[in-house]
Amino acid sequence: MIETNQTNSRDCAKGKVIVATTAPINIFDPDVLVNPYEAYRQLRDGPALHHVPEMNVHVATRYDIVREIIRDTEVFSSEYTVFFEQLRAVGIASATPEVRAELERLEQQIIPPVPTMLTLDEPGHTRYRSLVSALFTVKETRKSEAAVNQVVEETIASLGDAGAIEFMEAYAAPIPLRVIGQRLGIPEEDVAMFNRGATAAASGLRLTPLTGDQMIERAQTAVDLQNLLVRLIEERRSHPTEDMISILANSRLEDENRLLNHGEILSILGQFLVAGHETTTSAFGWAMLLLCRNPEIEKNIASDPKMLATFIEESLRLEAPVQGLPRLVTRDTAVEDYKLKAGDIVFLRYGSANRDDRKFEDADQCDLQRKKAGAHFAFGAGVHACIGAPLSRQELQLGWTALLRHGKNFRLAPGKPEPQAEMSFILRNLPELHVEFDLR
Numbered sequence: 001m002i003e004t005n006q007t008n009s010r011d012c013a014k015g016k017v018i019v020a021t022t023a024p025i026n027i028f029d030p031d032v033l034v035n036p037y038e039a040y041r042q043l044r045d046g047p048a049l050h051h052v053p054e055m056n057v058h059v060a061t062r063y064d065i066v067r068e069i070i071r072d073t074e075v076f077s078s079e080y081t082v083f084f085e086q087l088r089a090v091g092i093a094s095a096t097p098e099v100r101a102e103l104e105r106l107e108q109q110i111i112p113p114v115p116t117m118l119t120l121d122e123p124g125h126t127r128y129r130s131l132v133s134a135l136f137t138v139k140e141t142r143k144s145e146a147a148v149n150q151v152v153e154e155t156i157a158s159l160g161d162a163g164a165i166e167f168m169e170a171y172a173a174p175i176p177l178r179v180i181g182q183r184l185g186i187p188e189e190d191v192a193m194f195n196r197g198a199t200a201a202a203s204g205l206r207l208t209p210l211t212g213d214q215m216i217e218r219a220q221t222a223v224d225l226q227n228l229l230v231r232l233i234e235e236r237r238s239h240p241t242e243d244m245i246s247i248l249a250n251s252r253l254e255d256e257n258r259l260l261n262h263g264e265i266l267s268i269l270g271q272f273l274v275a276g277h278e279t280t281t282s283a284f285g286w287a288m289l290l291l292c293r294n295p296e297i298e299k300n301i302a303s304d305p306k307m308l309a310t311f312i313e314e315s316l317r318l319e320a321p322v323q324g325l326p327r328l329v330t331r332d333t334a335v336e337d338y339k340l341k342a343g344d345i346v347f348l349r350y351g352s353a354n355r356d357d358r359k360f361e362d363a364d365q366c367d368l369q370r371k372k373a374g375a376h377f378a379f380g381a382g383v384h385a386c387i388g389a390p391l392s393r394q395e396l397q398l399g400w401t402a403l404l405r406h407g408k409n410f411r412l413a414p415g416k417p418e419p420q421a422e423m424s425f426i427l428r429n430l431p432e433l434h435v436e437f438d439l440r
């Protein structure tokens, strides 16, 4: 059994159990967001759901409860955008009148967002999902293996003979960003703008407070990214190619006999950008931290390379890059004996369900022999299960294979700040990770 990336959770193998405190747990407290696993454990031992008055949400932390809610899409709707609007309002509440005026001016240039997959229920959800699902099949992913491998090899080459790197910037971020950029079909000359825009789009889900200037810069970047994508959509309508933008630009909603409009395409592309880049970056980072803290992982994979796939699944399970997402309750209901009213927001914590001992034996441990290691919720489940999971797994598999061929004895670089998650309701990011290794 292997120690995991946590400082304060139960260690099953050694029999250490931290006694539950009676203080009310606010799962959105900054300290808890950064290090949530002990709080999750305490909540899992309590009622089916847990009310957080500060946010007025009901949090689901147990595996069976999360699964039940995900499956019942009639009662637990994905049309929860109102929740994000509230969060956004809180985010800009501190802005001065001048900053707000500038933000409003920029916002007027944004094409109003149209809910497509992630935040839409049936039948609308399937209408859009079936248009893009062909882009992400296992067969399609196999076809793209050579292109992903090339990105990986170029990133390895960019490391040169350095034996010390900031892993997130040098390796974890560029691979998913370049892969999604290529799949979308971003021309070389627009890549820098695209990278800035994709990074800013994902940062919208963070809770790190921004200055007025940063808010304006982010809003301006969103406008620039939108303008770039609209230009590419129009270009691909007149000159179709084989990339994702081209396919979306020329896709038809057969029941309405029309092409997708800009709002719809931008909404789908936005999901690919945020979901397709930041999450896989985090997955690389958390896995590297796990590896650095547990040198036996490297030895085990070296003696049995098949263990790499389990290592990737275990790292996704233990540090779910998407820690949680909301659902909107559509009618009065109860989960076990916990009562909910229509209009309530339930917050699914995938990161907690993945560490539920009722589902995974010694759930806080990375177990390279674990059977059904992929049964976690890092990619969600049910109708909204992650469409990009095959692509992500491919990037992680190829990325790790190349890295472990390039270097060995991966370890945390001494004298650098302790790696720490960024504060976010939704994502679990690792902004900085300094590592050292020996070249092979």
Ligand code: HEM
Pocket: 078, 117, 118, 119, 129, 180, 271, 272, 273, 275, 276, 277, 279, 280, 283, 320, 321, 322, 325, 350, 377, 378, 379, 380, 381, 383, 384, 385, 386, 387, 388, 389, 391, 392
């Ligand atoms: C390690 C990487 C990734 C993680 C952890 C992840 C996680 C998730 C999760 C948890 C969901 C479920 C949402 C829900 O329950 O409502 C989801 C949905 C989704 N993901 Fe991913 N994702 C990853 C990579 C990707 C990639 C590479 C893409 C595309 C390029 C992508 C595109 C999407 C889309 C479009 C949805 C919405 C699907 C729907 O609502 O039908 N994701 N993802």
